[in-house]
Amino acid sequence: MILFAPIKRMFFNLFVISCCLLGMPANASDLQTQMENKAFKEAIKAVKDKNYAHAITLFEAQAEMPRHDAQYNLAVLLNAGKGRPRNYVEALFWSWQAYLGGIEDAEDLANDIVELLPPKVADEVRSRVGEALQARIDAKDLTAIPQFANYHLTILTEPDYGNAYIWYSIAAAINLPETSDARDDAESQIDSKNLVELQLKTQTLFDKYKFKPLPRKEKEEKMRVKVHWIIDGLIEIEAKSNEAAEAIADEKLRSFIAKHPELTEVLGAAAIQGHAVIDAD
Secondary structure (H helix, E strand, O other): OOOOOOOOOEEEEEOOOOOOOOOOOOOOOOOHHHHHHHHHHHHHHHHHHHOOHHHHHHHHHHOOOOHHHHHHHHHHHHHHHOOOOOOOOHHHHHHHHHHHOOOOHHHHHHHHHOOOHHHHHHHHHHHHHHHHHHHHHOOOOOOHHHHHHHHHHHHOOOOOOOHHHHHHHHHOOOOOOHHHHHHHHHOOOOHHOOOOOOHHHHHHHHHHHHHOOOOOOOOOOOOOOOOOOOEEEEOOOOOHHHHHHHHHHHHHHHHHHHOOHHHOOOOOOOOOOOOOOOOOO
C-alpha cells in the first residue's frame, strides 16, 4: 500500500549557476588555482546531476583549503542531508566559516541551525571555528586575521571587543584592506583604561608571528570576475508526493524565468535544483 501525505512544507534549494570561478584574474595562470576552479565546477555539475555524494566530497576538500563558497555549499548539503546523512553540527561549523569568509547567505543558514542545537553543542562548534582560524593564522594565512577578529564580534555569544581590537589592529598594521575602520569601531567599545594593556598584547602577538606589512597598491588592478551565485527558496505546496510538489515548484519557477529573460541572458542562470521533504507537525 502506498500512503500519500500532504506536504506541509517543501524545502526547495535553488541552485542557479552562472559560473564557478570566483575572483580569478583574466590572465590567471596559476596551476593550483585552475585546478581548484575545475574541481569547484565539477562539484556544481554533480549537484546539477543530483550526484550529491560526489559533490559533497569535492566541496569538502575545497572547504578545507579554505574556499568559502565551497564551505557554504557544503553546509547547504549537510543541512539538507543530501549526499550524506543530515548533520547540523558540521553544517553549522562550515556555515560559520563561510560567513566569516564573506558569504553573506551563510549567516541566515547558521542562524537557522543554531536554533536547532542545544546551547552547549553550539558553543562547542564556536570553539572549533575559533581553533580552525587560529590554526590558519599559525600557518601564516593572513586572510584569517580579520576573520578571527570578526569571529570575536559575531560568532561568540557575547562580543569580545578586546580580542577583536587586537586582531583588527594587527590586520590594519600589515595593510589588510578594510580593517582600519573595524579596528577603530572596536576601540570605541573599549574602556580607555584597558587600551594600553590590549596594545601591549597586540605588539606581543605581532612580534611572535613576525608579521610584515604588505605593500600598498597605488591602484587596484581590475580583474575579470565570474560570480557563482545561489538562491535559496522555500515554498509550501499541497501535493500527494514529493515528486508532485517538486513538479509544481519547477513549473512555477520555469514560468517565472521565462517571463524574466534577464536571469539567463544577463545573470547567466543555467540550472535549477530542488527537493521536497515532508515536514511533520
